[in-house]
Amino acid sequence: xxxxxxxxxxxxxxxxxxxxxxxxxxxxxxxxxxxxxxxxxxxxxxxxxxxxxxxxxxxxxxxxxxxxxxxxxxxxxxxxxxxxxxxxxxxxxxxxxxxxxxxxxxxxxxxxxxxxxxxxxxxxxxxxxxxxxxxxxxxxxxxxxxxxxxxxxxxxxxxxxxxxxxxxxxxxxxxxxxxxxxxxxxxxxxxxxxxxxxxxxxxxxxxxxxxxxxxxxxxxxxxxxxxxxxxxxxxxxxxxxxxxxxxxxxxxxxxxxxxxxxxxxxxxxxxxxxxxxxxxxxxxxxxxxxxxxxxxxxxxxxxxxxxxxx
Numbered sequence: 628x629x630x631x632x633x634x635x636x637x638x639x640x641x642x643x644x645x646x647x648x649x650x651x652x653x654x655x656x657x658x659x660x661x662x663x664x665x666x667x668x669x670x671x672x673x674x675x676x677x678x679x680x681x682x683x684x685x686x687x688x689x690x691x692x693x694x695x696x697x698x699x700x701x702x703x704x705x706x707x708x709x710x711x712x713x714x715x716x717x718x719x720x721x722x723x724x725x726x727x728x729x730x731x732x733x734x735x736x737x738x739x740x741x742x743x744x745x746x747x748x749x750x751x752x753x754x755x756x757x758x759x760x761x762x763x764x765x766x767x768x769x770x771x772x773x774x775x776x777x778x779x780x781x782x783x784x785x786x787x788x789x790x791x792x793x794x795x796x797x798x799x800x801x802x803x804x805x806x807x808x809x810x811x812x813x814x815x816x817x818x819x820x821x822x823x824x825x826x827x828x829x830x831x832x833x834x835x836x837x838x839x840x841x842x843x844x845x846x847x848x849x850x851x852x853x854x855x856x857x858x859x860x861x862x863x864x865x866x867x868x869x870x871x872x873x874x875x876x877x878x879x880x881x882x883x884x885x886x887x888x889x890x891x892x893x894x895x896x897x898x899x900x901x902x903x904x905x906x907x908x909x910x911x912x913x914x915x916x917x918x919x920x921x922x923x924x925x926x927x928x929x930x931x932x933x934x935x936x937x
Contacts, residue, residue: 656697658917659792659823660689662924666819667800669931670812675805681752685800688745688761691738693792696768698735700779702728703772739765753803760799764791780843784831789824793817811878818866818886819927822920828859829916832900833909856900863893863919870927879927880934889922 664686668677705728746761767787771778778787797816798808831838831847832855839848847855870886873879892915899912 663796671804793820882930
């Protein structure tokens with residue numbers, strides 16, 4: 628544990644200070660970890676009492692795994708020559724801020740180590756099967772940009788990120804509170820899965836030209852920017868259609884109608900993407916995609932809470 632603390636302290640003392648490292652973990656993406664844990668817990672709250680220590684342990688572990696995944700992405704993008712000092716976005720800390728690549732990689736592994744310790748507590752309080760699933764999720768987080776065939780170089784990045792961080796994390800969070808997994812929980816998780824996958828898709832739309840030069844075969848590279856934007860719009864619309872169906876069927880409470888307020892931000896995403904060709908011009912659309920997921924997920928969780936309290 629002392630070694631872990633020294634690793635973090637040493638990292639923060641690197642050139643650039645805390646704000647550089649804060650930017651490195653890409654804090655705007657961390658809502659993709661918060662939302663599934665929050666939603667899964669609120670689904671469980673409708674059926675059982677909540678162990679809040681388990682909730683916070685799961686939340687911190689998920690945030691650390693997400694931050695570590697972002698760091699691995701930073702490290703391997705640099706190693707493979709995808710990041711330059713002209714790269715757009717909050718990545719590129721190695722080339723712009725002079726942070727040693729190994730420091731980033733080691734801190735990512737440190738975050739993984741802390742997550743494992745939290746996972747041990749979670750398993751002791753629930754089931755050791757969670758350890759198997761958690762390790763698989765961590766492995767995919769590493770393999771997204773690491774390994775001989777990174778997932779980020781294929782058309783499956785959106786699918787893996789959406790399912791693993793959406794349905795799987797919601798499922799784990801729900802299971803550790805209730806000891807079971809239900810069909811209703813899986814259905815409720817699908818819109819969240821779509822919105823998390825959309826964050827990945829919007830990132831790939833912005834980075835399409837650079838990814839193509841770097842040899843990536845993302846959806847945006849394969850079908851083109853405009854078709855990808857259309858696909859993004861269809862996916863978001865589908866998420867709202869599923870939400871409406873679940874409300875009509877009684878799987879979600881009437882209160883879940885408040886999630887449709889997030890559609891205003893989703894509309895902004897497509898509007899800000901249309902007609903843009905430069906990565907810097909697409910930054911607002913990318914940010915709005917993350918906010919759409921945040922607003923939808925937060926309102927979904929609140930609606931489930933209200934249905935239990937009122």
